[in-house]
Amino acid sequence: MAKSDQKPSVLLYGGDGARSGVPRHLDQLCETLGSKIDLTIASDLNRGGYDGVVRAGATHIEIEGLRSSLKPACLFRGWRGAHTLAGIRKWDMIWLHARLPALMIRFSLALGLLRLSPQTHLVMSYHGLPFDPGHRRVAAWASRWIEQYLLRRCPPMHLVFLSEDMVIRLRNSIGPKILQRHVIHVLPNSSNLGELPVRVACPIDSERHLVITGRAGYQKNYPLAARLMDHMPAGYILTLCGTGTDDPVFQSRILQMVQKETRPRIRFAGSLADVRQVLAQADGYLLTSRYEGLPIGAIEAFESGLPLVLSPFEAAPEMVAAHPMALCLPLKDLPRDAARITRLIEDYNNDRPASTERIRAAWRRKYPYVVWQARVRRLMSEIMAN
Numbered sequence: 001m002a003k004s005d006q007k008p009s010v011l012l013y014g015g016d017g018a019r020s021g022v023p024r025h026l027d028q029l030c031e032t033l034g035s036k037i038d039l040t041i042a043s044d045l046n047r048g049g050y051d052g053v054v055r056a057g058a059t060h061i062e063i064e065g066l067r068s069s070l071k072p073a074c075l076f077r078g079w080r081g082a083h084t085l086a087g088i089r090k091w092d093m094i095w096l097h098a099r100l101p102a103l104m105i106r107f108s109l110a111l112g113l114l115r116l117s118p119q120t121h122l123v124m125s126y127h128g129l130p131f132d133p134g135h136r137r138v139a140a141w142a143s144r145w146i147e148q149y150l151l152r153r154c155p156p157m158h159l160v161f162l163s164e165d166m167v168i169r170l171r172n173s174i175g176p177k178i179l180q181r182h183v184i185h186v187l188p189n190s191s192n193l194g195e196l197p198v199r200v201a202c203p204i205d206s207e208r209h210l211v212i213t214g215r216a217g218y219q220k221n222y223p224l225a226a227r228l229m230d231h232m233p234a235g236y237i238l239t240l241c242g243t244g245t246d247d248p249v250f251q252s253r254i255l256q257m258v259q260k261e262t263r264p265r266i267r268f269a270g271s272l273a274d275v276r277q278v279l280a281q282a283d284g285y286l287l288t289s290r291y292e293g294l295p296i297g298a299i300e301a302f303e304s305g306l307p308l309v310l311s312p313f314e315a316a317p318e319m320v321a322a323h324p325m326a327l328c329l330p331l332k333d334l335p336r337d338a339a340r341i342t343r344l345i346e347d348y349n350n351d352r353p354a355s356t357e358r359i360r361a362a363w364r365r366k367y368p369y370v371v372w373q374a375r376v377r378r379l380m381s382e383i384m385a386n
Helices: 021-033 051-055 072-087 099-110 137-153 164-174 222-229 248-256 260-265 276-281 296-303 316-322 334-350 352-366 369-385
Strands: 009-013 038-043 059-062 093-096 121-126 158-161 183-186 208-213 236-241 266-270 284-287 308-310 326-328
Touching (some): 009 072, 222 260, 222 334, 236 260, 316 326, 316 352
Parallel strands (some): 009 093, 038 059, 208 236
């Protein structure tokens, strides 16, 4: 990739330091590219999300203010830190991932406050479109206008999307002429959990475990997952995993939304450094998100050989089509949806070993990690040669 023996210097911007999809994606990039590239990763204060990139040998720089906040002083510190780091040396590539620092750096470029070296390749990954259905209406309108402005005013960039469909949706929203200024790439997500721990048989034959992963917040719509449990059979248990799910205030709010007899069947696991244990014990994976790009958590459950139950976010139909035991449900008629989920989980458990292997084989066809790694290396070569 480089014209000399010196490794290319690449700066990647993450955001919140908690565990989520973007840090997991950056883990995978470090694992794939670390031996060939001098990697520096910037994020907010590390809260577990960036432990992996440190272990992989990348340089990790913490900048307070790169996580979403309503405090102007915090946002200014984040912008100043991100801006300074981008201009501190002649990077061969700056690759924007998390939404907030991507806005900060692009606004600096659009307004002429930041000037990069001519050798610097500017790359931005869209891990989701900020105006897809499911976002708050005013925020979606503002995000669409901002994207139009920044893509028109920023220097030409390499834009990396999760799917061709995402490219089409952005082109239709902002206009094809604006997008023609930039170079388009497609890099779907993958997962690399590897072998799961040995599953411990449940002492209660009729007990079934559903799991949902992700940070507590508006996007994941945990209240809907909890209300669904009011309509699931008595032996079904739901475990909520992710940053914020161990917060007593969050837990109290969730439990107040469900019937009294449902409350003992909802459990809270908090942020997990390794989700393999909980996935190994699960009977199904549930994702009630209002919007998603191509969620790595769901792909990890796919890799684990679990049935999937997905809300109708943009990428869900494609995932369901590739998966032999998956549902995409509107989750509006909860009694009817609960009955369909129950049938799916019981069918899975009727011959669990065969069902698990069938699902894993489908994952190997659709989201193989070795193919993803090859795509990443090819993408880097194409960008650096441009």
